[in-house]
Amino acid sequence: MQKYYQKIKNSPIFFGMADFELDRMLECFKAVIKHYESGDTIIRSGDIITKIYLILDGEVNIEKDSYWGRRIIIQKLHENNNIALSLVASKNTESNINAICTKDATVLILNYEKCSAMCQNACMHHGAFIRNMFKILSKENVELIEKIENISQKSIRDKLLTYLSNESQKNKSNIFEIQFNRQELADYLNIDRSAMSFELSKLKQEGLINYKKNKFILRVEV
Amino acid sequence: MQKYYQKIKNSPIFFGMADFELDRMLECFKAVIKHYESGDTIIRSGDIITKIYLILDGEVNIEKDSYWGRRIIIQKLHENNNIALSLVASKNTESNINAICTKDATVLILNYEKCSAMCQNACMHHGAFIRNMFKILSKENVELIEKIENISQKSIRDKLLTYLSNESQKNKSNIFEIQFNRQELADYLNIDRSAMSFELSKLKQEGLINYKKNKFILRVEV
DNA sequence: ACATTTCTGTTGTTTTTACAACAAAAAGGA
DNA sequence: TCCTTTTTGTTGTAAAAACAACAGAAATGT
Numbered sequence: 178m179q180k181y182y183q184k185i186k187n188s189p190i191f192f193g194m195a196d197f198e199l200d201r202m203l204e205c206f207k208a209v210i211k212h213y214e215s216g217d218t219i220i221r222s223g224d225i226i227t228k229i230y231l232i233l234d235g236e237v238n239i240e241k242d243s244y245w246g247r248r249i250i251i252q253k254l255h256e257n258n259n260i261a262l263s264l265v266a267s268k269n270t271e272s273n274i275n276a277i278c279t280k281d282a283t284v285l286i287l288n289y290e291k292c293s294a295m296c297q298n299a300c301m302h303h304g305a306f307i308r309n310m311f312k313i314l315s316k317e318n319v320e321l322i323e324k325i326e327n328i329s330q331k332s333i334r335d336k337l338l339t340y341l342s343n344e345s346q347k348n349k350s351n352i353f354e355i356q357f358n359r360q361e362l363a364d365y366l367n368i369d370r371s372a373m374s375f376e377l378s379k380l381k382q383e384g385l386i387n388y389k390k391n392k393f394i395l396r397v398e399v
Numbered sequence: 400m401q402k403y404y405q406k407i408k409n410s411p412i413f414f415g416m417a418d419f420e421l422d423r424m425l426e427c428f429k430a431v432i433k434h435y436e437s438g439d440t441i442i443r444s445g446d447i448i449t450k451i452y453l454i455l456d457g458e459v460n461i462e463k464d465s466y467w468g469r470r471i472i473i474q475k476l477h478e479n480n481n482i483a484l485s486l487v488a489s490k491n492t493e494s495n496i497n498a499i500c501t502k503d504a505t506v507l508i509l510n511y512e513k514c515s516a517m518c519q520n521a522c523m524h525h526g527a528f529i530r531n532m533f534k535i536l537s538k539e540n541v542e543l544i545e546k547i548e549n550i551s552q553k554s555i556r557d558k559l560l561t562y563l564s565n566e567s568q569k570n571k572s573n574i575f576e577i578q579f580n581r582q583e584l585a586d587y588l589n590i591d592r593s594a595m596s597f598e599l600s601k602l603k604q605e606g607l608i609n610y611k612k613n614k615f616i617l618r619v620e621v
Numbered sequence: 622a623c624a625t626t627t628c629t630g631t632t633g634t635t636t637t638t639a640c641a642a643c644a645a646a647a648a649g650g651a
Numbered sequence: 652t653c654c655t656t657t658t659t660g661t662t663g664t665a666a667a668a669a670c671a672a673c674a675g676a677a678a679t680g681t
Contacts, residue, residue: 241548243561249551251544263544266537274544304526307533314536315488321543322473322485322496326463328550329471329589331639333668359629367551369669374630390629390677553669554637581659591639596660612647612659 178203178210181233185285188257190231192309198302206287213237213278220261220276227270227290230260235282238361240275250364252324253279253356263314265289328367333376336366341386341395351395358391400425400432403455407507410479412453414531424528428509435500442483442498449492449512452482457504460583462497472586474546475501475578485536487511550589555598558588563608563617573617580613 185191191199202208210233213219219230219237232254239251239260251274254260260276266289323343330336340362345351355362363370380386387394407413413421424430432455435441441452441459454476461473461482473496476482482498488511545565552558562584567573577584585592602608609616 241551243548243552243557247553249548251547263537263540266533267541269541273541273548304529307526307530311488311529311533311536314533314540315485318485318536318540318543319489319491319495321540321547325473325543325547325550326471326495328547329463331469331589331667367553371630371632371670372668375632378630593640593660593662594638597662600660 178208181210181283181285184233184256185231188231188233189313190257190259190306190309194302194305198305202302202306206289208288209286211284211286213282213284215278215280217278218275219278219282219284220272220274222272222275224272225270226261226264226272227288229262229265229287229289230276231285231287232256232258232260233283233285235278235284236280237282238277238279240277240364241273242275248364249367250357250361252320253361253365255356259313260284262310263317266310266314324365328365333366333368333372334380336368337373337376337380338385340366341393344393345395353393354391355393356391400430403432403505403507406455406478407453410453410455411535412479412481412528412531416527420527428511430510431508433506433508435504435506437500437502439500440497441500441504441506442494442496444494444497446494447492448483448486448494449510451484451487451509451511452498453507453509454478454480454482455505455507457500457506458502459504460499460501462499462586463495464497470586471589472579472583474542475583475587477578481535482506484532485539488532488536546587550587555588555590555594556602558590559595559598559602560607562588563615566615567617575615576613577615578613 185203186194186196186199191202194202213235220226222242234256237254237258237260239254241249241251243249261272264270264272264274327336327340327343330339341355344353344355347353357365359374360370363373366373377386377388381388384396386396407425408416408418408421413424416424435457442448444464456478459476459480459482461476463471463473483494486492486494486496549558549562549565552561563577566575566577569575579587581596582592585595588595599608599610603610606618608618
């Protein structure tokens with residue numbers, strides 16, 4: 178735990194807390210650190226969820242399996258992101274998503290339920306914690322709406338251009354690196370990988386974009 | 400304001416507050432009530448947002464215009480739902496969505512920004528308010544993920560079946576009424592209306608579903 | 622350095638969807 | 652009530668996407 182103390186202290190979820198407050202919170206939450214290897218399933222759809230997971234390093238995909246076995250990537254998470262916060266907070270104790278580790282990860286696990294009951298009025302730092310989580314959730318919300326915008330475009334071309342221009346905006350540059358590989362990007366945008374590759378090539382030929390692997394350049398204002 | 404007092408008091412956003420607390424909050428938020436007519440634009444994409452809107456009655460669609468002019472319905476809101484909460488809370492002051500009134504609506508407008516600055520430590524009820532909003536946001540989050548699930552299905556048929564079975568689950572019954580008309584449902588699921596109508600007919604013929612207008616019956620476990 | 626595996630791009634074919642145009646049904650108003 | 656407007660359903664055609672199969676490139680392990 179000590180090894181990750183600074184990282185935990187600087188995470189948005191514990192933002193603005195003094196050491197003694199953080200210590201109290203970690204104790205209160207029965208915090209433990211757990212390591213996962215790439216490929217591990219952290220949460221499986223149907224699991225009963227009572228804990229919040231804070232990613233300290235590594236990479237985790239939030240996915241759904243469609244009824245027909247196709248994978249849907251909801252989002253890709255990294256350091257400082259959390260898993261299951263909205264589920265736990267909204268009392269949806271049964272998970273409707275899978276959390277799959279895609280790069281070896283270290284995760285801080287917080288027993289939110291236990292603390293929430295115990296702290297209701299007692300834990301004086303709970304207020305700051307809620308405020309932090311409130312901000313985090315509101316950001317997640319905005320991101321989910323952005324994702325909906327991306328996948329709501331009608332053609333593969335429009336999905337790609339919308340996604341890429343959103344990424345460009347987030348990076349405040351027309352040169353940027355994307356977080357997905359091709360198959361993952363296709364699963365994120367809900368399109369066929371090969372058709373997507375084909376469309377990317379066309380966009381490159383037309384001079385609208387340029388790319389090599391995960392490095393992209395947007396040539397024009399899209 | 401008096402006319403809507405009970406409604407406001409019972410809304411999730413002010414849940415659990417005593418009258419005197421509510422009064423203090425409403426004053427603090429410089430709360431005002433505004434009426435909109437069907438067709439009115441409450442928020443336009445690009446507007447600077449500093450206020451939260453609580454719908455007291457009526458109906459409001461959250462929409463986006465795609466770059467190419469197609470309408471995307473993000474969600475449909477009713478009594479007790481809020482508009483712009485996540486935007487304001489995440490400091491995304493420039494709106495990326497349109498809020499369009501679809502049935503004459505009454506809205507309580509809260510100047511969150513002004514209060515937030517003022518109340519930081521002063522307003523003792525702010526804590527309860529944040530806790531309420533935290534819960535609301537977490538629910539919205541889960542709903543957005545559900546919407547992503549709906550529109551991430553690969554075929555029109557799968558989108559319809561996923562949407563309908565989700566609605567069925569929410570209503571805890573295989574007989575239920577949907578909130579969208581056909582064009583709106585198509586814009587929500589990002590598919591062509593006529594193709595959707597055709598697929599609905601097919602599903603009815605095959606005996607998987609039955610419907611008349613907005614009343615649906617799911618015949619089998621889908 | 623080599624072999625193996627994974628990832629990405631390309632092409633042709635089949636399936637699905639969008640689109641347009643119109644018919645039928647329902648809703649709303651005078 | 653009848654007329655008008657809106658909503659929903661139907662059909663054929665053109666366009667787009669999924670799918671499958673494979674080739675080339677890049678990454679990985681030994």
